[in-house]
Amino acid sequence: MLESLRGRYYSIRRRARRLKRRELKSLRRWFEDTENLLHLSALIVIPLLIGSITWLSNASPIISFFVYPPLASGTYTLFADPDGRYSTPRKFVGGMTTGALCGWFALELTARFLYVVPPEQFRVHAGAAALGILLTGLSTWMLEFEEPTAFSTALLILVTGSEKLTYVVGIVVSSILVASIFVVWRRHFYCERSRYLFQSTSGDDKVLVPVRGDGTVSLALFAARLAAAHEMGKVVLMQTVSEDAIQETADRIGSTASPTESDGSEGQTHDSTSKAEEQITDRALQRFDRLSERITSEVDVPCEYVVAVDTGSTGKTILQTAGTENCDLICAPYETDEAAPAQFVRTLISGTIDTVVFRPSNGRTEWHRLLVMVRSSGQLANTMLEFAKRLVSDGGTISASSCISNHGERRATEILLENVVESLSVPVETRIGHGSVEEFLTRNASHYDVAIVGASTDRSAPSRFISSPTYERIYELECDLAIVHRG
Known part of the structure; x- marks a missing residue:
């Protein structure tokens, strides 16, 4: 009886602590507006x-x-x-x-x-x-x-x-x-409110970079510049390996073994699997070493390596690895499936960890002209502008822009942009466009190196159902595209 009451007491106390942390986090987000x-x-x-x-x-x-x-x-x-x-x-x-x-x-x-x-x-x-x-x-x-x-x-x-x-x-x-x-x-x-209240100016010391497909160098340097904003900044290079790939490699190793070695025993099968994992890991480490040399030579940020087994959901595997490695931010490549964002991209930008999905246009590794699309003031806008400040090269420019549908919205939008840019320690120009965000980007993308947009995960579910997220309506751009999600 006493043990049951003690267990219930500790359970209630843990719930109260979780509720307190959740409320404090919500209050801090409210203050960021x-x-x-x-x-x-x-x-x-x-x-x-x-x-x-x-x-x-x-x-x-x-x-x-x-x-x-x-x-x-x-x-x-x-x-x-x-x-x-x-x-x-x-x-x-x-x-x-x-x-x-x-x-x-x-x-x-x-x-x-x-x-x-x-x-x-x-x-x-x-x-x-x-x-x-x-x-x-x-x-x-x-x-x-x-x-x-x-x-x-x-x-x-x-x-x-x-x-x-x-x-x-x-x-x-x-x-x-x-x-x-x-x-x-x-x-x-x-x-000084950004220093006291804005979570976007703190953290992001450890950035996880899933290494997949082309554009890896551009993505890795993009992530490294974000991590370099803090003294303890670090990049964690990650590669996922499917169980099928491990099995195929193990079968190939088994087929090339001598007759005396391939007796079909359970121990021999386990040995082939271990060798397959070692081969795959060695190839990944070689690739990581090349990337790490490029990162440390240009940005001077240390790197760590992780090879994780993909058990079926790549997005969940990346999120789990980010949690295990205590990463504050995920910088992932943008991939599509029949012109729509790939499932692992959707999983990442609906997760609980801050994520930037990056789509390079021409492999650039420095960004001099940055465009940040602002829809409303608050945590997401502060985060995107903070990332832009970290990315911009010496002598570069940052533009904060918002789109309106009629002239009556201009004054309110001017105040909005003024509120979100005035806390930054670097100069930011503001622009107001007419029409939709995708139309504005199509017209102006050639004047910038990268456009930063929100993932729209701060919108309500009915709002996203009625109007799909902006990034899903942006196709070909003459500049890099970064999609930011606050977990």
């Missing part, structure tokens, strides 16, 4: 800042209550769009201060010369409001302090009564406080 990160930052930082300033205003008469409305809206503008037109500390502080001063000047001018009443007794009139807005617009335009909240501060001073100086001082102090916190947040967290 820049839009999600910005929304969460705005929800957390703005209430804390406004609450802190409220506490400060209660403890000191420096900050007036009228400061809150423009301060809250301006703070949201900063944190919701950190790289936007209005999101600079200079514009934030300068615009709010200029608006308050212009409103104060308009109040003094209209109260004394237009309505002939002391400013303290002045009721808000249309002329004063219009003059304050006009002066604010002209001043912020000339000083390059254009900021939406500047107009709010210009109007609110009209209702402060005798607290005009307190209001202006409060605007200056609170805006400087918010801008200082914003600068620290943007410099040390937002601009």
Whole structure:
């Protein structure tokens, strides 16, 4: 009874740990979408800042209550769009201060010369409001302090009564406080978010390369450049051997043996099989040695070798080997079966290990112009751009592109591309194409060395059923093609 309860307790604890790891992984993927990160930052930082300033205003008469409305809206503008037109500390502080001063000047001018009443007794009139807005617009335009909240501060001073100086001082102090916190947040967290949050910038130290068919050198060097991004990077060259191939080799060895050696005993059969495995392994190692010399001479990444027996499903064998060898990434060749992706390719890009399926066009081993096709922000886009950064040669260029079907999608797509490229430490140009992805690639592939696209495994099953993955609709291209899957 006690043993049963203890076993159940440990089982529940293991399930809880697996659930915790799964939830943490999902949360981290959610954070990789820049839009999600910005929304969460705005929800957390703005209430804390406004609450802190409220506490400060209660403890000191420096900050007036009228400061809150423009301060809250301006703070949201900063944190919701950190790289936007209005999101600079200079514009934030300068615009709010200029608006308050212009409103104060308009109040003094209209109260004394237009309505002939002391400013303290002045009721808000249309002329004063219009003059304050006009002066604010002209001043912020000339000083390059254009900021939406500047107009709010210009109007609110009209209702402060005798607290005009307190209001202006409060605007200056609170805006400087918010801008200082914003600068620290943007410099040390937002601009470094790829280091803290993006899983695509870590790992991939050990890359498994199934050696199959033609284009092996190009594939191996492609994988080696991905692995070389980390000091502990390593390439694992792998070859699968079917049981039929082993049996054929064993039969051939048995047929060439002398009559005294081929007595048909069980021990002799086992000996022939062992010799066949040795022969196949030796041939594979010779091929691996040639590839390894090429890799270490051009990329300086160490290599390991693996020969695995294919028990029926090549894709499953590769995935199992990647797990056994603790590989973070699989770089596999693209193969087709009657113009459709081969079954082992489909197995790999539906597995739990990150995979890049590579289709070379002319055997190039260096990539100077790279095109990354982005459909949405998030983990997959970050991964593809990170891979592009590792692959691009010195002096090369990276282009991030997305396709739209109508002009109304342009602005949202521009923001999308801006969000996914701004975290990279290398310059990335952005392009927006019209029409489908396959049409865009067909028109522009000749201008690039490699095009990187997603495997669409982040889409829902009904979505993939209605519209097949993009890579399945891409046939002949005048550049290399890399299909990226996040496991």
